[in-house]
Amino acid sequence: MLSGEERKEIEMKLTDYPNKQAMSIESMLIVQRHRGWVSDESLRDLSEILGLSVADLDGVATFYNLIRRKPVGRHVALLCDSVSCWIMGCERVRDQLCSSLGTPLGGTTADGRFTLLPIVCLGACDRAPAMMIDGKLHEDLDEQRIEEVLAQYE
């Protein structure tokens, strides 16, 4: 069941568009902001609200990389692997993150603290390498900085 808050947010945003289909992406992002991901159950709930089939919604969900169809940890770290960050050493950052957190890229730590995902260019190329945790940008990552950043997240 969607919460009252989720429904309210979706209904408010619906007025931005001439039809309900246009809300398919943002409605999933709203659910995800509340729950971390979009479950099969949420898809069914959204399909009722929007009058779209579950298959249609899942077709959209699986197209967009920022819509997550699997549960994630308490924090989601997006590590930029695009060209400027690559030149500035994002492979080293990745290796350190994976070993510090004990999870491969794409995985979630055993304690559910972090999910570590690759992401395309975050638009922080002048301060590469960069990553984003829960929507907050962390730049100029080096060995020491990475540990400092991780320590900010319980």
Add this chain to the structure above:
Amino acid sequence: MEKPLTGNFRADKEAVSLAEYERAGGYQGLRTALHMAPADVTELVKKSNLRGRGGAGFPTGMKWSFVPMGKDAPHPKYLVANADEMEPGTFKDRALMERDPHQLIEGMIVSAYAIDADIGYIFLRGEYERSYERLARAIAEAEARNYLGHNILGSGYSLILHLHMSAGRYICGEETALLNALEGKRAHPRTKPPFPQVSGLWGKPTIVQNVETLCNVHHIVNKGPEWFHGLSKTEDGGTKIYGVSGKVKRPGLWELPMGTPMREILEDHAGGMREGLRFRGVLPGGASTDFLVEEHLDTPMDYGNVQKAGSRLGTGTMVVLDDQTCPVGMVWNLEHFFAQESCGWCTPCWSGLAWTEKILFAMEQGKGSTRDLDTLAFQTKFLAPGNTFCAFAPGAVEPLQSALKYFADDFRRHIDEQRCPWRQ
């Protein structure tokens, strides 16, 4: 030197407030425009020779002139800001939105007025949360002052502006794919014609413009096309926000006259290469532009001259390759991005790019063969314009085709030595 786009930026990187924006002459361009006929606004933009700053460089005024106008024109008409900045190496629109959100909003209102649009959307990439917060606040402020909404400043013109948060995928930057995404569908590009100017969002006339392009419009209306020409060093009008990333001393963004030579940007502004490193090449305008090398350093960075040098101005944000970074590895990284981001709609693109990436990866791993070089060269032809549904794949192979030309010896070494000489 005048910096109309970034001159008001605050040193603390906070957003210019509405009060500060108005004090600096903000929303004057809107007032001027509302006293003009929409067609006259378009005419000014045409005369200014403003060209799209998102990568393609299409003349903005000309694009607008294709929108049906007058009593019989279909409504609602739409104006969409393409704020889906996702070209690797590009970070200029984020700065414009975070640091001066009202500038984009004013540019959008004036542009929407010129095409008599009823509704505007800012199509914002999902990761740009700070931009979202600042734009949402600025839109509410603009509505409260009646710069937006019903009967704007008593002019009889009305515009509603919405902020749309996207959910990823580089293909959304392609304007017809963006329209499908806004309609809540998978972001596959559409067949052209019909062009969006005639049949775009929900089949209605729609103009899609890059953020930086829109930010110029009200300045042109306020100060005139001659002033705009005067900002530039070449025939393309205005300033340009140039950027440099890679191993230079001072990576960053600078608003400079359009046509500023590449060397001046790289050496005077970015401070040249870091100690002990040599310049080997540069992607002048993001991941989907051809490499340029030392012999091109004096190229003025405008549309025509970069094209003459064999590449594209693209987004004007340069990615520098140094001599201690592997060119093959860099091209592998670029093609990894493109293979991943292909929307999957047409076979040459999804299949060709995945194939290309695999070959480059194998080469980096010391498993390349001479035949691979022929296959890579074949892919650059096979994925050329005309063979794919949209411009994605042709752009994707631009850095590859130029790397094969300029860094042939480096490819050769990977194959001969069966290893990447840059990896331990």
